[in-house]
Amino acid sequence: MTGKTHVAIGFAAAVAGGRLIQPTSFENYPNLLLEGLSSRVGIQLLAMAIAVWLGSMAPDLDQPGSTLSRNIGGPLGRTKTTAFVGGLSLLYLATRLPVMLSPIPYLQVGLLIIGCILLLMAILKHRGLTHSLLGMGLACVAVHWGLLVLLSDGVSFAASLFLPFLIGYGAHIVADSFTNSGVAPFYLPFMPKTQKHWHFPLHIRTGSFADKVVLRSGALFLIIVGFLH
Ligand SMILES: [Zn+2]
Numbered sequence: 001m002t003g004k005t006h007v008a009i010g011f012a013a014a015v016a017g018g019r020l021i022q023p024t025s026f027e028n029y030p031n032l033l034l035e036g037l038s039s040r041v042g043i044q045l046l047a048m049a050i051a052v053w054l055g056s057m058a059p060d061l062d063q064p065g066s067t068l069s070r071n072i073g074g075p076l077g078r079t080k081t082t083a084f085v086g087g088l089s090l091l092y093l094a095t096r097l098p099v100m101l102s103p104i105p106y107l108q109v110g111l112l113i114i115g116c117i118l119l120l121m122a123i124l125k126h127r128g129l130t131h132s133l134l135g136m137g138l139a140c141v142a143v144h145w146g147l148l149v150l151l152s153d154g155v156s157f158a159a160s161l162f163l164p165f166l167i168g169y170g171a172h173i174v175a176d177s178f179t180n181s182g183v184a185p186f187y188l189p190f191m192p193k194t195q196k197h198w199h200f201p202l203h204i205r206t207g208s209f210a211d212k213v214v215l216r217s218g219a220l221f222l223i224i225v226g227f228l229h
Helices: 003-021 023-027 029-034 040-062 067-077 080-095 107-123 133-152 156-176 209-228
Strands: none
Touching (some): 003 156, 080 107
8 A cells, every 4th residue: 555545544543533532632623723833732733643644654664665764764765775784884873973973962862763763674574563463562662662752851742642653553554454465463473374464355456546546535535524523
């Protein structure tokens, strides 16, 4: 399934999920948007949207060349070779960072995170671990740790970003189980029987009309309906 379709489905799931979990807060969202991003609530809303976007795209980090792989790794995220060489180089740079650069906030931790992501991109098989419940759990642990760091740095709404990420990630796996390649939801490393791909009887081809038009418009329709009601 294409990245844009995943993002559209992720936002539709987040709007629907938000209404089920906390219906009243979502009713005010159009008004909150009008308040502009200068308000703290506006910034929180933008951060929640970024969390949904990241969650919706994160599973495809196992595929060099995907939108998020290129957004995070730049030219290093294009192929498995560039990701491997780039990942090792960034990890080396992070540990050997000159003292004069170390005061730049988050530079070292940023290099470490991007380096690790690039190495995972080079090593992982597409639609393997990242498209499973185990992968989702591991990603949630990593995101939870990152949000705790933000919380300790004074970003008070950091805790509210976890659920949007989780919904985006879960929606990605469910959506890919409706494609002809399918997913292995109970994937475990070194256990081939658990790595067999499975898809729903009704499934579509990535890049087809159903993927690019039908699903995207359907998701957009649900988002609009979610905001209006
Ligand atoms: Zn995927």
